[in-house]
Amino acid sequence: MIKNKKISLVLPCRNEGTHLKEVLDRIPKTIDEILIVSNKSTDNTVEIARRLSKKDRRIIALEDNRTLGGIGYGYAHMTGIKKATGDIIMGADGDATYPIHDASKIVEYMLANNYDFISCNRYPLQDGVKIPFKLQLGVNLLNWEILLLYGIKIKDTLSGMWFIKQEVRDELHLTMGDWNLSPQIKINAARSKNIRFTEYGITQDQRLGETKQNYFKTGFNHAMWILKNRFVKF
Numbered sequence: 713m714i715k716n717k718k719i720s721l722v723l724p725c726r727n728e729g730t731h732l733k734e735v736l737d738r739i740p741k742t743i744d745e746i747l748i749v750s751n752k753s754t755d756n757t758v759e760i761a762r763r764l765s766k767k768d769r770r771i772i773a774l775e776d777n778r779t780l781g782g783i784g785y786g787y788a789h790m791t792g793i794k795k796a797t798g799d800i801i802m803g804a805d806g807d808a809t810y811p812i813h814d815a816s817k818i819v820e821y822m823l824a825n826n827y828d829f830i831s832c833n834r835y836p837l838q839d840g841v842k843i844p845f846k847l848q849l850g851v852n853l854l855n856w857e858i859l860l861l862y863g864i865k866i867k868d869t870l871s872g873m874w875f876i877k878q879e880v881r882d883e884l885h886l887t888m889g890d891w892n893l894s895p896q897i898k899i900n901a902a903r904s905k906n907i908r909f910t911e912y913g914i915t916q917d918q919r920l921g922e923t924k925q926n927y928f929k930t931g932f933n934h935a936m937w938i939l940k941n942r943f944v945k946f
């Protein structure tokens with residue numbers, strides 16, 4: 713609980729078995745519910761999540777094996793967000809990159825300023841934080857694309873950490889099962905008349921485990937989706 717609010721955390725995971733326990737060990741006790749949603753993992757992610765859920769009652773092991781173009785990041789988040797029972801639903805990656813330990817100060821800021829959705833922003837980078845230059849450039853191009861097409865100013869279109877007040881969860885109208893859930897959740901939150909949206913600066917840590925990300929392919933796919941989505945009725 714943070715300020716008397718129940719906090720749920722959704723962790724989409726594909727093949728994060730080697731370090732899942734370490735990621736979970738780092739999660740503060742203030743998080744009341746941890747929904748680990750595996751998507752087509754071929755390692756022991758699901759077994760580890762199930763085993764840990766027997767020891768820690770906060771953990772719920774889920775699977776959503778639907779994919780779009782081979783990716784299920786968005787489906788995993790949609791399932792976790794739907795099943796979460798908290799007053800505030802957090803999202804983060806299962807690779808220890810996002811500062812889940814900062815949840816208290818971010819939720820306090822959210823409540824004090826009456827925001828409904830906070831997207832955590834990694835830019836400008838803090839000293840010592842390494843994000844590949846091609847990723848930084850790609851994020852910047854997508855931020856500009858969103859500003860030009862939608863008139864929305866977002867500093868980190870591809871952040872994987874956010875906080876949603878449960879009462880606005882259905883206003884997000886999430887549909888993208890692949891990586892495009894990430895820009896979709898921010899664009900829809902910022903566009904909705906019923907959602908008070910802001911960004912909050914964070915620092916990012918080094919990934920545990922190997923990266924499987926294809927930055928160019930994913931980035932190009934984002935650029936095309938952001939353009940096409942502009943012509944879809946919201």
Ligand SMILES: Nc1nc2c(ncn2[C@@H]2O[C@H](COP(=O)(O)OP(=O)(O)OP(=O)(O)O)[C@@H](O)[C@H]2O)c(=O)[nH]1
Pocket residue numbers: 723724725726727728751782783784785786788804805806807809872919922923924925
């Ligand atoms: N690759 C992949 N990851 C998924 C999928 N579904 C859920 N995930 C998880 O989504 C989170 C973000 O994926 P990452 O592989 O860390 O992608 P990224 O953060 O863009 O890139 P790196 O951290 O640099 O590898 C991780 O927790 C993954 O385990 C999926 O279908 N494919």
Ligand SMILES: [Mg+2]
Pocket residue numbers: 805807809919
């Ligand atoms: Mg990552």
